[in-house]
Amino acid sequence: MNVNMFKIIKDLFPICRSITGPGIKKSLKYIENIIPEFKRVKIKSGTKVFDWTVPKEWTINDAYIFDFKNKKKFADFKKLNLHVVNFSTPINKIVNKMELFKNLYTLPDQPKLVPYVTSYYKKNWGFCVSENDKKKINRGNKFKVYINSSFKNGYLDLSHAIFKGKKNKEIFFSTYLCHPSMANNELSGPALITKVAKYIKSIKNREYSYRLVILPETIGSISYIHKFRKNLKKNIICGFNLSCVGDEREYSHISSKYGNTLSDIALKSALIGKKKIKYYSFLERGSDERQYCSPGVNLPVSGFSRSKYGAYKEYHTNADNLKLVTQKGLEQSFDVIKSIIDGFEKCFIPKSKIVCEPNLGSRNLYHTISHKKKYKSQNLKLDLISYSDGKMNIFEISEKTKIPLDTIINEYLILKKFNILDKI
């Protein structure tokens, strides 16, 4: 069974998720049904996780504003779940315009769009509407604000899958699933990680172990680190935070804290030859790489995105919808991750079995007539062989030779068949 990433996004899109509560539970369950190796981890409400406290479960049933003058509902949660500030406390109250406006969020610079707003760590309530709609309601002076939400003790839910290989050393992928109806940020990440899990499952005799985790952003990764820190620090040699991976506009690499980990070089090599690559320094981070690279944790984790969170106009609005993500964009993102996995599995450190250059011509891998021309793909082979002296890994060789990672892996496989290269 193949994984249809776009279908996952479409199926999960309508659910109103938050960092806790039924939305994320149902969404995790959906993925666990596809990849049963994803196992639920539950952290009790109220648990201290480092400097934070696991919040209660939030349930939302309904929310709207009623304009008494127009006798009309608007900011109706049932029509668009972004209309309610995520994690809002319940309210049912008549308010005047001033009080309403204090709790009404818009994007004046993008007047047609409804913003996504949260208040997880301070009790608050609010509504989100477009700036244009806010202007229309301007005339009313009495409003009912109604939010039917509740908090209860329960659990923070997350799900992780560990695929063992010959080595205990782990390649790590993390993504989050706490956002309500938005597609690129962040249903694309869970869709991609599902396909990545499927691919890892399909690898026979895995060399490396793999750890994949889907969790609510920030509090989820902090809770996960709190529970598994020793294991993570012991085993992870390369990791990626996957976020906003569903559009086709560009490829983004958010550097790890010191920019010099295996994850940085691996991702850099996997992006060689792509059109429109953006490198972001760690100072421009914003997702769970914040936690994975934090003091006391310091895991070798980079961020991989297409159009990065905060860097595309639909970000955190109702325009981040099913038109923004595409099957092609998702597949391209999968190809990047696949090539990194292949790099680890097929030829992490390649080594030539032959001293000096091999005679490629005798194997019909090289022109036998030497004429004044360039033979591009033949040079690729010679470049790969030349750096296969056991000192550089395949990512470093790709970066050094500027040969795209997937191309160089293919060249390796040919040369391995001819008994010229092997891995250490």
Next chain:
Amino acid sequence: MNVNMFKIIKDLFPICRSITGPGIKKSLKYIENIIPEFKRVKIKSGTKVFDWTVPKEWTINDAYIFDFKNKKKFADFKKLNLHVVNFSTPINKIVNKMELFKNLYTLPDQPKLVPYVTSYYKKNWGFCVSENDKKKINRGNKFKVYINSSFKNGYLDLSHAIFKGKKNKEIFFSTYLCHPSMANNELSGPALITKVAKYIKSIKNREYSYRLVILPETIGSISYIHKFRKNLKKNIICGFNLSCVGDEREYSHISSKYGNTLSDIALKSALIGKKKIKYYSFLERGSDERQYCSPGVNLPVSGFSRSKYGAYKEYHTNADNLKLVTQKGLEQSFDVIKSIIDGFEKCFIPKSKIVCEPNLGSRNLYHTISHKKKYKSQNLKLDLISYSDGKMNIFEISEKTKIPLDTIINEYLILKKFNILDKI
């Protein structure tokens, strides 16, 4: 009592200093009166200091040229002490134009200005006039050249102050005080070092020790190294040659010999965000960093200047006067040095006391409503915390995050108050 740097310069300006003799003695005394911790070090004339010999004391009483045709004195030392070549031997002789001109120095490219010329290490005499004035005297044919100077055995004088801290490791500041009436080069350095001394005195429970020295250029630093080399090499971890620090035009950083010392990174971070920063390689050195970085010495010393010696048009002329240096320029220079001292004292290697990011929102240090905007000063805190894992010092963190050193120290102090950061 506050230190008024501009007043120091004004008071010392009229004195005719040289590398030895009453001028520098009187000038050092003036500063010792303000900061009694500055103690005199005296090296006997004739002492061998490495490849050099300490010269005799030079006294100058009067000097001029008398034009017999015009019956007029000119190049009158009493009107401008730059008129006589510094360290001139005595002379009283009738000379013709040719002989006079051999000993007359001008600046043809800056025809209105009188140059500053010295001949310390070879017996010589001479006068300095403006090119315009030289052209006027062209018609005379007999001149009396009169220099009433003398040399006697005595001492080379310098003054140093050592402020002990908990650690023996020293931060070192050096400047020189051998120039006659010029302001930026070099009364600004002694004025600044006086204020720096005052500031260091004011620090309670100093972490580091500080060594400050005021000396005649070249022979002074060589003599100082000769006398204290073992101590200097054992204790100095970071040092600066302070020269030409009184104007407002730019900030200059003269790299240490290999460009990779604590002094380089400290100064680089202290200049972040300043307008007009100039980085000079060690090849463009010219002051006492020459000696501090020489073979057999190799101290971690950079140069700090505003408009660097040799790089501003008034340099080594009578135009380097009280109009060039300003109170504001001096204070700005002090702020740079102060921030470096603060970096050492307050948070040399900061370390987070919390695993993962702290919950800044719960301490009202972060927005609790997450909306699609940038919160600049909050990012500064998170950036500082993120790199506070005990691997980088505050200068490196400032350089890495591009947060100006004084800003990042302030952020540190706030986060320390909240028990989030501490120093190692």
Next chain:
Amino acid sequence: MNVNMFKIIKDLFPICRSITGPGIKKSLKYIENIIPEFKRVKIKSGTKVFDWTVPKEWTINDAYIFDFKNKKKFADFKKLNLHVVNFSTPINKIVNKMELFKNLYTLPDQPKLVPYVTSYYKKNWGFCVSENDKKKINRGNKFKVYINSSFKNGYLDLSHAIFKGKKNKEIFFSTYLCHPSMANNELSGPALITKVAKYIKSIKNREYSYRLVILPETIGSISYIHKFRKNLKKNIICGFNLSCVGDEREYSHISSKYGNTLSDIALKSALIGKKKIKYYSFLERGSDERQYCSPGVNLPVSGFSRSKYGAYKEYHTNADNLKLVTQKGLEQSFDVIKSIIDGFEKCFIPKSKIVCEPNLGSRNLYHTISHKKKYKSQNLKLDLISYSDGKMNIFEISEKTKIPLDTIINEYLILKKFNILDKI
């Protein structure tokens, strides 16, 4: 007796060489006559050298195409030895146009020139003509192709010279001599290496040992490595492949595999101040540095060229002739290599004998009057002294100070005479 490099090229030009056979034997003999230290090394045909087999000796006596229609010979080997594909099997056969054209090589982009084509490692035959000449013969329809060549068991010949010094550590130079009548590529290399050998011979009390080798390209260097690998890996600290060193157009540096060997820094420093320097990455390699830097070998070898193979329009054509190389170009190339040898011999790691700056003025090496001007050559001395603290070699100092290698060696020699510098 001086070595006249241009004469060597002129004398050797007419000979039709190949990787084996009488042409290369005769050419090596010519050089061995000039430098008797060059000793012949012979590897038997059929010997396995790593992944390759030493080929038989190839002898060519005559070759041409006869056009029956025009009753005219063309592509006549006796007029231009490039006309026959080098290492062609014998043939004597009537062929039609189609069959002829399959074995006829031209350069459509350079229609006046005859290309140089080889088929060493696969039995084949062919002719090379200009595209213009090919067009003319287009009308004929029956042709006799005649190649009077033969293969026999014998030897692959190469020649090497080892000049012992006090240290066993070797500086290595390699060039090749397998090309028929072409001048820059590759009679310039053997001409240069001959003069280099002469120069090394002339050095009394050599500090370092030197290994020079002239061989057929690729199979020759592979055979040489096969025979001497242990010695090469043990002793060579710096090496250069010399190729295309006879024109005046530019200087080229082909980086070693990792770009960080003594050969890279030495060559970089020797090229400081030259007009038109081109740096090529190892990915643009193409000559025997391929073998010297290959897995299992990894010698510290860079490539030195003027207009690099493949990068000038006459390359591998009959236009690479005696008009392209000049005595001046050859001498300039020699000067580069000479300065590197001098660097090793005269002052590999210079060290100041004096703590602090020496008093250059007292030795008349520095102005004694300090005036507002720049004294360029005096700064060179101070820069060299400053970095002579035993941490950097002369090549690194040259690169750091941007002082051309030959200039800095001259400055060293002056300062050594004054007992200021010595070598470690």
